[in-house]
Amino acid sequence: MTFPVLRETREDVAIITLDDPARLNPLSDDMRAGLLFEFEAALADEAVRTIILTGAGGNFTAGADIRQLGLPGGPDPARSRRRLMPLHRLMELIAGGPKPVIAAIEGAAFGAGLSIAAASDYLIGGDSVRFGAAFGKIGLTADCGLIWSLPQRIGRSLARDLMFTGRPVKAEEALSIGLVDRIVPAGTALDAALAKAAEYRSVAPLSITAMKAAFVENGGTLADALALERQQQPMLSMTADHAEGIAAFREKRAPVFKGR
Template sequence: MLTLNDAERLNPLSDDMRQAFLAALEAAMTDEAVRSIVLTGAGGNFTAGADIRQLMLAGGPDPARSRRRLTPLHRAVEIIAGGPKPVIAAVEGAAFGAGLSFASACDFVIAGEGARFGAAFGKIGLTADCGLVWSLPQRVGRTLARDIMFTGRPVKAEEAHRIGIVDMLVPAGGALSAALTKAADYRGIAPLAIAAMKSAFVRGPGSLNDALAFEIQQQPMLSMTSDHAEGVAAFREKRQAIFTGH
């Protein structure tokens, strides 16, 4: 479980938070003992997004610094969306800006009643970032994604669930527990199989031929794994498979 933790200020993504989050995410993705990742926030909020105090610097705009600050967030989104392990967002309270981007890139989003999502980038003269123009339309469709980003309006949990930002809605305060239960559900699937499917999903819808070509590359390799042999044996023996990621 990875927790964004600066609760007094709604867990804003300061420069230090960005670097620490990326390091923790990379470590979790490469740790063989970790089968899935739950992303949450401390103090009853997910994250309010960018640390606005760090946007207001003496000396005026600095495009080079802006690029440097985006780099760890971009890498984090790439890992969330395309990394080999499932990532589940457990959202309570505010999930604004990059918080919505992170959630939208996750494999499954669970929110507590009372959660709020928003993309008010345009209200401070900026474009949506952290891949939101890629991830949000996949969840809600292009028209709704445009409306959410063009208006910057907050989307309450009930609407977010209805339109597809949220995959499961639970009572307030219950998102983390539900996310941990969902993470346990994924343990019944071979890790290398999940990694292959995530790699296919992140390539985008593409054409049928693209999908078939990717399958013919991945499936023969997976057929050689110990997990495949274990899965077949467990099926024959009518028992739960024990997968190791090899």
């Protein structure tokens, strides 16, 4: 089956592109399935160290596919749950998976598109970017973990305001409130994301994996954080990348990490 999602690899970076530009890349059932399929494939590829998420045609996504809402036969809670499942799994892998995820966002990033972007490790927006969480305007709650991820970026009060009003947020405000990490000229977000991915090469992949896992647990206590550290650090100290990092430091050269 062909999904409206593309994946290509440039060096050690997988670029996953939502590819239904004529309709602003809506999150149809096929788009959801394709996103999860390509993301899992990128995670399984040992040559891939970083994943970039982006959209075709100058937009990320307009959010839910309105054509698949309010179908004949009336409300169907079971179908609603089924449609959420691939996106929920995707969100778990973005936030807590073993590889860093960069969102390269141009144009519209609405609804679950905002949820995906907010959960990414680094968010770059073109200066034409527009975010929105208008779930309440169609009588729904924010989904795909946005109530978890958005407050981590912009704080609880601002997150409430964006979700309770559904108002759009453009590039300048998005940068000022911390919703995006960097704004670049329109059309260059992907290039900037590739440059950011190159910066990650100086850090051992398993170290990033461990720190991502710790960030997902950030709602716990200091004792919880220290307990996780006691699990992770001894294991990392036994890796080949740790030995390589020490050797590179002593030899005054750049390390060559291999993720093991």
